Amino acid sequence: MTNKILYVLGIAALAILVWNIYTIARLPEETRQGEVFKIIFFHVPMAITAMIAAAVALIASVGFLLTKNFKFDALAVAVTEVGLAFLAGNLVTGSIWGREIWGIWWAWDARLTSALVCWLLYAGYLMLRRAIEEPTQRATFAAVFSIFAFIDVPIVIFSIKWWRTQHPQPVFWAGGSFPPDWTKHFLWNMLAMALLGAVMIAVRLRQEESQRELDSLRRMAHAL
Amino acid sequence: MQFFRQVFVVAAKDLRAEFRTKEAINASFAFALVILLMFSFAFDIPVETARDISGGLLWIVFAFAGTLVLNRSFARELPNDCLDALIAAPVSGAALYLGKALANYVLVLAVELVSLPVFSIFNNLSVTGQFWELLLVLALGTWGLTVIGTIFSALTVNIRLREVMLPMLTYPILVPALMGAMQLTSALVAGKPIGADNEAWLKMLIGFDVVYTAVSLVLVETVLVG
Amino acid sequence: MSAVAVEGIWKFYGDYPALRDVRLTAEGGACLALIGRNGAGKTTLLRIVAGFSRAQRGAVKIFGTEPRETETRRRVGFIGHGISVYDELSALENLILFGKLYGLANPRKSALEWLERTGLERVRNGLVREFSRGMRQRLAVARAFLHEPSVLLLDEPFTALDDRAIAVLQTLLRAALADGKTIVMSTHQLREALELASHVALLVRGQVAFHGPCTAEMVADPGLVYARYGEG
Numbered sequence: 001m002t003n004k005i006l007y008v009l010g011i012a013a014l015a016i017l018v019w020n021i022y023t024i025a026r027l028p029e030e031t032r033q034g035e036v037f038k039i040i041f042f043h044v045p046m047a048i049t050a051m052i053a054a055a056v057a058l059i060a061s062v063g064f065l066l067t068k069n070f071k072f073d074a075l076a077v078a079v080t081e082v083g084l085a086f087l088a089g090n091l092v093t094g095s096i097w098g099r100e101i102w103g104i105w106w107a108w109d110a111r112l113t114s115a116l117v118c119w120l121l122y123a124g125y126l127m128l129r130r131a132i133e134e135p136t137q138r139a140t141f142a143a144v145f146s147i148f149a150f151i152d153v154p155i156v157i158f159s160i161k162w163w164r165t166q167h168p169q170p171v172f173w174a175g176g177s178f179p180p181d182w183t184k185h186f187l188w189n190m191l192a193m194a195l196l197g198a199v200m201i202a203v204r205l206r207q208e209e210s211q212r213e214l215d216s217l218r219r220m221a222h223a224l
Numbered sequence: 225m226q227f228f229r230q231v232f233v234v235a236a237k238d239l240r241a242e243f244r245t246k247e248a249i250n251a252s253f254a255f256a257l258v259i260l261l262m263f264s265f266a267f268d269i270p271v272e273t274a275r276d277i278s279g280g281l282l283w284i285v286f287a288f289a290g291t292l293v294l295n296r297s298f299a300r301e302l303p304n305d306c307l308d309a310l311i312a313a314p315v316s317g318a319a320l321y322l323g324k325a326l327a328n329y330v331l332v333l334a335v336e337l338v339s340l341p342v343f344s345i346f347n348n349l350s351v352t353g354q355f356w357e358l359l360l361v362l363a364l365g366t367w368g369l370t371v372i373g374t375i376f377s378a379l380t381v382n383i384r385l386r387e388v389m390l391p392m393l394t395y396p397i398l399v400p401a402l403m404g405a406m407q408l409t410s411a412l413v414a415g416k417p418i419g420a421d422n423e424a425w426l427k428m429l430i431g432f433d434v435v436y437t438a439v440s441l442v443l444v445e446t447v448l449v450g
Numbered sequence: 451m452s453a454v455a456v457e458g459i460w461k462f463y464g465d466y467p468a469l470r471d472v473r474l475t476a477e478g479g480a481c482l483a484l485i486g487r488n489g490a491g492k493t494t495l496l497r498i499v500a501g502f503s504r505a506q507r508g509a510v511k512i513f514g515t516e517p518r519e520t521e522t523r524r525r526v527g528f529i530g531h532g533i534s535v536y537d538e539l540s541a542l543e544n545l546i547l548f549g550k551l552y553g554l555a556n557p558r559k560s561a562l563e564w565l566e567r568t569g570l571e572r573v574r575n576g577l578v579r580e581f582s583r584g585m586r587q588r589l590a591v592a593r594a595f596l597h598e599p600s601v602l603l604l605d606e607p608f609t610a611l612d613d614r615a616i617a618v619l620q621t622l623l624r625a626a627l628a629d630g631k632t633i634v635m636s637t638h639q640l641r642e643a644l645e646l647a648s649h650v651a652l653l654v655r656g657q658v659a660f661h662g663p664c665t666a667e668m669v670a671d672p673g674l675v676y677a678r679y680g681e682g
Binding site for chain 3: 226228229230233234241244245303304305306308309310311313314315316371400449450
């Protein structure tokens with residue numbers, strides 16, 4: 001039952017994505033930046049999805065600490081992994097864009113740097129998990145770490161902003177050159193990314209649940 | 225009152241045990257010295273450059289050397305299962321944590337205060353121009369390092385690859401605090417006062433310390449007993 | 451009110467229940483021996499009663515209060531697998547440290563008193579690092595008794611003790627029982643434990659398979675409980 005829903009959602013996400021790529025490719029070139037500007041259709045939704053993922057990870061982590069229900073722990077790890085994948089996508093697309101526009105793959109500008117630090121932060125979450133054997137302790141410690149990491153995100157973003165800013169101002173809000181009739185395409189792609197993320201999280205969630213079941217069966221077998 | 229007495233007892237215990245063996249503090253100071261030396265070999269720095277990068281250099285040394293102290297903090301409780309006795313005692317997790325953090329703070333600060341003149345001599349650079357301001361930055365930055373380091377020391381004490389995990393987990397979280405401390409230190413060593421253009425860093429540093437001290441105090445009981 | 455009441459606790463490692471609906475009580479003056487194979491959940495149970503970890507379901511009450519409450523911890527003494535004293539400190543320093551943490555009126559006086567009772571007054575200023583194994587164990591006993599706990603939780607207390615430490619411990623435990631204190635101990639050394647025990651509980655795979663008074667029969671044949679209620 002849930003399997004079917006997952007397949008349907010997954011196919012829908014992919015279909016929307018393919019359709020989006022097709023339509024985005026046929027849009028005219030942006031006046032100032034040319035073709036590479038269109039990377040924004042992927043770059044920004046990825047960042048937004050990753051940010052939502054971080055927030056959900058926080059909620060799931062607090063939920064685990066309050067209830068000790070492992071469903072929250074599974075959600076936290078699934079969301080963090082998928083969020084990291086999206087943030088990596090965001091970094092890579094940003095880097096490609098930077099190569100075209102700035103002529104360099106990497107610049108220590110505020111947002112790239114913040115994104116990288118956040119990525120390292122949450123990569124630590126996964127490393128910590130891998131190092132702890134016992135599921136209850138793993139879930140507890142990981143949840144504590146996730147809270148620390150989430151609190152750090154705004155501090156990192158603000159402090160790096162003070163440190164330096166070369167990044168183009170947000171194109172939607174700061175009178176950038178985003179053509180208004182492109183918003184529709186952007187929103188469609190946002191939907192596709194979010195949907196794709198949700199399906200990946202659901203798959204990962206089920207994996208985590210079976211993993212836990214497996215682990216408990218193994219302990220049961222050892223106890224016999 | 226009871227709370228602070230317990231904090232003090234735990235801190236005094238850690239410091240006394242540390243000064244008997246001097247394991248952590250010797251290793252930490254030797255490490256700081258080696259890094260300072262390596263920097264001098266690696267970059268043949270003229271005085272002006274050294275002044276500009278002094279904050280970065282010093283805080284990298286402090287963060288590396290500090291980790292050695294912080295790693296020992298809860299690892300010290302491992303032999304003989306001493307942590308059990310501390311948890312069993314009628315002392316709140318918060319008091320235990322604060323006591324350990326305080327002991328670490330003293331140790332890390334001691335390593336820093338000894339490294340500072342060494343840095344000054346190696347690079348032919350005076351750091352005493354605005355000494356009290358520098359001391360304030362040192363105090364705030366080190367408290368941030370200690371607060372995060374101590375809670376993560378508790379978090380990693382029983383896990384695989386403890387020595388590697390602690391820096392891997394703490395440094396990304398410490399990025400804002402270290403960045404602020406580096407900026408301020410460089411400015412102070414270069415003779416610039418703390419003013420309009422770098423006051424924001426000082427505030428951020430204070431905010432970082434306050435927020436993470438509070439969060440650690442709330443979560444430490446969860447870390448210790450689940 | 452029972453001195454120790456374990457009310458239907460469940461402890462999970464992931465999905466695996468290490469303790470399943472465990473219910474036990476020990477009244478004041480009773481000595482409950484927890485027996486069971488390795489992995490049956492004895493240590494897990496004792497650590498939850500001592501407040502070192504939490505059960506997911508159920509409750510532990512010590513004189514009616516939760517294990518993690520400060521007042522409860524003042525009344526509980528624990529001896530685990532390690533000796534829980536610091537190698538870098540002297541015997542006296544160790545005991546004064548714990549005396550202060552327990553908020554004793556005169557930590558130094560209590561420390562000296564317990565050093566004498568465990569036969570360590572001669573080496574009170576020696577570092578624990580330099581102690582022999584037996585001396586370390588006696589110091590561990592002194593540490594657990596220092597604050598005059600009314601409930602003693604002992605995890606395998608006789609394992610790895612030398613005969614002198616066993617004698618010291620047994621004398622102290624007898625005196626404590628006569629004094630109306632409560633003891634819960636997990637053990638493999640059935641003979642030593644059953645001599646002291648007033649009650650016996652057998653854990654099998656995280657469940658209580660038997661819980662009742664310790665009879666003369668059991669003391670005469672320590673394997674009896676296993677044979678009758680265990681898995682053979």
